[in-house]
Amino acid sequence: MADTTLCPAVGDEVPDRRRSHRKPSHPAEINMTPLIDVLFMLMLFFLLGTRFLKSEGVIPKPNGIGGPPLAPIRIAISEPAPGQPVVTVDRRASSMKSLYTDLSAIAAAFGQTDQVVVELAPEKGVPWRHVLQVYNEVKRAGFTHVGWPAR
Numbered sequence: 001m002a003d004t005t006l007c008p009a010v011g012d013e014v015p016d017r018r019r020s021h022r023k024p025s026h027p028a029e030i031n032m033t034p035l036i037d038v039l040f041m042l043m044l045f046f047l048l049g050t051r052f053l054k055s056e057g058v059i060p061k062p063n064g065i066g067g068p069p070l071a072p073i074r075i076a077i078s079e080p081a082p083g084q085p086v087v088t089v090d091r092r093a094s095s096m097k098s099l100y101t102d103l104s105a106i107a108a109a110f111g112q113t114d115q116v117v118v119e120l121a122p123e124k125g126v127p128w129r130h131v132l133q134v135y136n137e138v139k140r141a142g143f144t145h146v147g148w149p150a151r
Helices: 033-049 099-110 128-140
Strands: 004-006 013-015 073-081 084-089 092-094 117-122 145-147
Touching: 073 128, 084 099, 084 128, 092 099, 099 128, 117 128, 128 145
Parallel strands: 073 117, 117 145
Antiparallel strands: 004 013, 073 084, 084 092
């Protein structure tokens, strides 16, 4: 019979519940099926609830279809004296005042400006207001592909 002790308040016998130091005959196992089910449910929830962005589009080739590649128009911007920017369009000197006229003439020579790439190349230390002013003039002249040269 098991060890028992008397409960002093009631006077009943209470079994002694000391743990035995024996290892259980079979190890405890965790049922993995519910865990995998929950994992699949979470995965479905996030896959169905996520909004995937559409691609922003394909970058058009600057040379168009089947024609030879067009050389980009390079616009160099420098400031030899403070407040006096100097603009060079394809190694031809221009000023901020005549920049739109020069770019419009180049745009008329190309015909379609959507296939022409314009590269802005400001020198180090040129204030960004001058670069932005040149950028706005290029866009106003009808050029759509304006970027920075690879260095």
